[in-house]
Amino acid sequence: MKRIGLALALVTPLMFSAHTAFAEQTNTIVVKAARMLNVNDGKWVFPAVVVIRNDKIVAAGSNVAVPSGAKVIDLGNKSLLPGLIDMHTHLTADPENAGYSVVALSMPRVALIGAKNARLTVEAGFTAVRDVGAEGYTDIALRDAIDAGDVVGPRMLASGPALGITGGHCDDTMHAPEYKISGTGVADGVDAVMKKTREVIKYGASVIKFCATGGVLSFGDDPRTSQYTLDEMKTIVSEAHRLGRKVAAHAHGGDGIKNAVLAGVDSIEHGSYIDEEGAKLMKEHKTFLVPTLYLGDWLIANAEAIKLPLPLLEKAKVVLPxxxxxxxxxxxxxVPIAFGTDSAVYPHGLNGREFAVLVKLGMTPADAIRTATVNASKLMGWEDKVGSIDKDKFADMIAVDGDPLKDVTELERVKWVMKGGKVVKAAQ
Incomplete structure (x- = not known):
């Protein structure tokens, strides 16, 4: 009996070790492709081998050994890139129901629209987004459902309702006064914006968005004029930063951009009328600009189909060009640039069309790709999690057929998507 006991004592650790090794192997996936983009230097690695365990990358390069027993996904001649990041989305809205039509949607219906758009977005290759403005905290619900695995979609930072002044771009200016309808994020004055910032954080906001200027798709305001005062902006930013949230400011031009930068925001959204002084300030403060440009093509071409009111169309025809x-x-x-689209102003899933516009405006394809990878991950505060194919980062990757460094429109035709080690779009 003693001999048997001794034998069991010796065998059990070996069995446990073998079982552990087998479990690790069965949780290991290896992705192979013809090439892999190092987004930091803009150069291809030939060939590509990425080893993934659970949801993280454990090794990546050209001379990486394939662990015994690992599941291998061979993408053949495809090009492998990190998952893309869109820093300005509105997943719970569509062009036809974003406030232009007479149909009012319930918040549960809006959240379900978000579930549809989340899938479209991740299948387009965008494995992480920052959602900056949704009524009824529908974006918070969507983010939490994705995190729980109930809904297929990208990783999200979500703002809940955007803060804005009474009658401003972030208010509801499309209803008659007798309805007494105001945007959820409306707050006026230093005390009120402090309370509102705390309130949206209370209900789940992981980033704060406010409107520093007027906008295009709102009645009665001018995109070139400021809305919040500098003191109000400073209060929002200081309170958000104190509570660990970054701040995005909708700002098209005028003093709105400059005051928002001086107040300490982390990003300026749109920046349509940014001038030399504003650009200088943004460089000095290392404030990211998140331009949203492709929407100008789609919105003007489809204005009639989505019943865009004439006053808004007239503004769009001036501001967007x-x-x-x-x-x-x-x-x-x-000026440091991070990638954004304002998807919802045009259909979700077309996010990749923004790259070609950035290249037309002077960026190289490699620089344009960096806006949606390393730059965007830094603005999110997730540079240790996403933005490149590197050890210890999430296994968020995409594949395309061609070479996006030669033709950036390849990113409009993403053929394969993985998020957190799970394939969400099979190779086509």
Missing amino acids: DARKHIAKAIAAG
Whole structure:
């Protein structure tokens, strides 16, 4: 009996060790492809071998050994890139129901629209997004459902309702006064914006969004004029930062951009009328600009189909072409750029069309790709999690057929998507 006991004592650790090794192997996936983009230097690695365990990358390169027993996904001649990141989305809205039509949607219905758009977005190759403005905290619900595995979609930072002044771009200006309808994020004055910032964080906001200027798709305001005062902006930013949230400011131009930068925001959204002084300030403060440019093509071409009110269309026809001229100068001046689309103004899933616009405005394809990878991950505060194919980062990757460094429109035709080690779009 003693001999048997001794034998069992010796065998059991070996069995446990073998079982552990087998479990690790069965949780290991290896992705192979003809090439892999190092987004930091803009060069291809030939061939590509990425070893994944559970949801993280454990090794990546050209001379990486394939562990015994690992599941191998061979993408053949495809090009492998990190999952893309869109820093300006509105997943719970569509062009036809984003406030232009007379149909009012319930918040549960809006959240379900978000579930549809989350799938479209991740299947388009965008494995992480920052969602910046949704009524009824529908974006918070969507983020939490994705995190729980109930819904297929990208990783999300979500703002809940965007803060804005009464009658401003982030208010509801499309209803008659007798309805007494105001946006959820409306707050006026220093005390009120402090309370509202705390309130949206209370209900789940992981980033704060506010409107520093007027906008295009709102009645009665001018995108070139500021809305919140500098003191109000400073209060929002200081309170958000104190509570561990970054801040995005919708700002098209005028003093709105400059005041938002001086208040300490982390990003300026749109920046349509950014001038030389604003560009200089953004460079000094290392504030990211998130231009949203492709929407100008789609919105004007489809204005009639989505019943865009004439006053808004007239603004769009002036502001959106002007934006490209000013953004081109900001790019040339070296303002840090992070990728954004404002999807919802045009259909979700077309996010990749933004890259070609950035290239037309002076970026190289490699620089444009960096805006949606390393730059975007830094703005999210997730540079240790996403943005490149590197050890210890999430296994968020995409594959395309061609070479996006030669033809950036390849990123409009993503053929395969993995998020967290799970394939969400099989190879086509």
